[in-house]
Structures are given as structure tokens and as C-alpha cells.
Amino acid sequence: QSALTQPASVSGSPGQSITISCTGTSSDVGGYNYVSWYQQHPGKAPKLMIYDVTNRPSGVSYRFSGSKSGNTASLTISGLQAEDEADYYCSSYTSSGTLYVFGAGTKVTVL
Amino acid sequence: EVQLVESGGGLVQPGGSLRLSCAASGFTFSSYEMNWVRQAPGKGLEWVSFITSSGSTIFYADSVKGRFTISRDNAKNSLYLQMNSLRAEDTAVYYCAREIVGATGSDCWGQGTLVTVSS
Numbered sequence: 001q002s003a004l005t006q007p008a009s010v011s012g013s014p015g016q017s018i019t020i021s022c023t024g025t026s027s028d029v030g031g032y033n034y035v036s037w038y039q040q041h042p043g044k045a046p047k048l049m050i051y052d053v054t055n056r057p058s059g060v061s062y063r064f065s066g067s068k069s070g071n072t073a074s075l076t077i078s079g080l081q082a083e084d085e086a087d088y089y090c091s092s093y094t095s096s097g098t099l100y101v102f103g104a105g106t107k108v109t110v111l
Numbered sequence: 112e113v114q115l116v117e118s119g120g121g122l123v124q125p126g127g128s129l130r131l132s133c134a135a136s137g138f139t140f141s142s143y144e145m146n147w148v149r150q151a152p153g154k155g156l157e158w159v160s161f162i163t164s165s166g167s168t169i170f171y172a173d174s175v176k177g178r179f180t181i182s183r184d185n186a187k188n189s190l191y192l193q194m195n196s197l198r199a200e201d202t203a204v205y206y207c208a209r210e211i212v213g214a215t216g217s218d219c220w221g222q223g224t225l226v227t228v229s230s
Contacts, residue, residue, distance in 0.1 A: 045221065045222055045223060048211075051218070052215055057211075098173060099170035102156045102157060104155045
């Protein structure tokens, strides 16, 4: 089982906003500002969307934003578009002895 | 163009070994920390291993510790993953990924190479 908990699926209509949660513990999400988010389309490599909780890499749409409260990080997609339909994974640094952990992923469906 | 290209995947019997390579181009490879991440068929991402830019510090996931070895050759702009004692559960697409300098997150990924462990 994954160390970080994500909802299996989230859906929304075009133009709406959706939020994906990523829940961990004080040993990972809650203890450090080292959460990143990845988008993955079928058959493609993952793409970094957010790093260090809130930072957006160059070239990533402003519609993607990240936040954190306690042991839960969140990715919000505003102005949902058809091209946003994909799997999304959160990842965090962990002090538990390894280095990084991923969530199980969330499938985003644009209705 | 920044590019990572994995190679070395294939079909191997349980208990066997395989060495994956990742060729980097378009950036100063020796300045970047690197990761291996895998994805079993139809499953999510799993972090496998990390190596610092100099190779002096290395981390492994518990699932591969003692069986896999990460290494790099900065003169050849290459990252490696030596996989021994392979198990069926190691079957996955293996990606190499570049870590952002001074931050946490992988901003460049290869296309992946498929490793299938089966008799």
C-alpha cells in the first residue's frame, strides 16, 4: 500500500475547479515543505506540475496550484479543461528511512 | 533539448539480473541529482532510488534495498541501475528522472524502459 492517501477519482465539468487531496503524516507531508505533484497521461511519462508544495515549474499553466494544511497537501485545478484529464500523483520527502513516497494516484475525469 | 533516454529493459527470469542505463543530454548532467522511479503495469508510481550529483549519497526504497544498486558516470553523462535477484513484482516500466536543483521534485523524465520478470 502507498504511504500517501489520495482519492481514487475526482471529476468535474469544463470550467469548474477541482481539488485533489494527499494525506500523509508528520514524517512526510506534515513535517516538510517537500511535496510535489505529477500529471501522467496514458502511455506517457509523468510531468512535474508543482514542487515544494506551491511552486509551479516554468511552462506549467497558472490553473494548477498547490497548498498544504497539516498532514494534507492539495492540488487545485481551476478552469478545468479536457486536456487536464489524466492521472495525478503526489509525492513527498519522508524521514521514515527511505527518501520519497508517492500517493496511489487520482484519476481526473472531465465530464 | 534536455533529454533522458533509458535502455536495457527486457524479459528476465526470476532470480536473474539486468542493468538499466539512462543517457542524459542537453544539460550539465554532473550538476544534477537523479532518481529511478518505476510503474508496474496498470499501477501507480513507485520511487526506487536516488543518487546525489557526485554519487556520494544514495538512497533506496525498502522493496529493492540489498538487490538494486544505483550508480552514475558523470564523464559519460549516464545513470545506471543494476538489478539483481529479480522478482515478479519488479516487473514495471522504469523511468530515470532529473531532480530540480535546490528543490524537491523531478522536472525531467525519460520515456521509460520495460522490465518483465517471468519464467
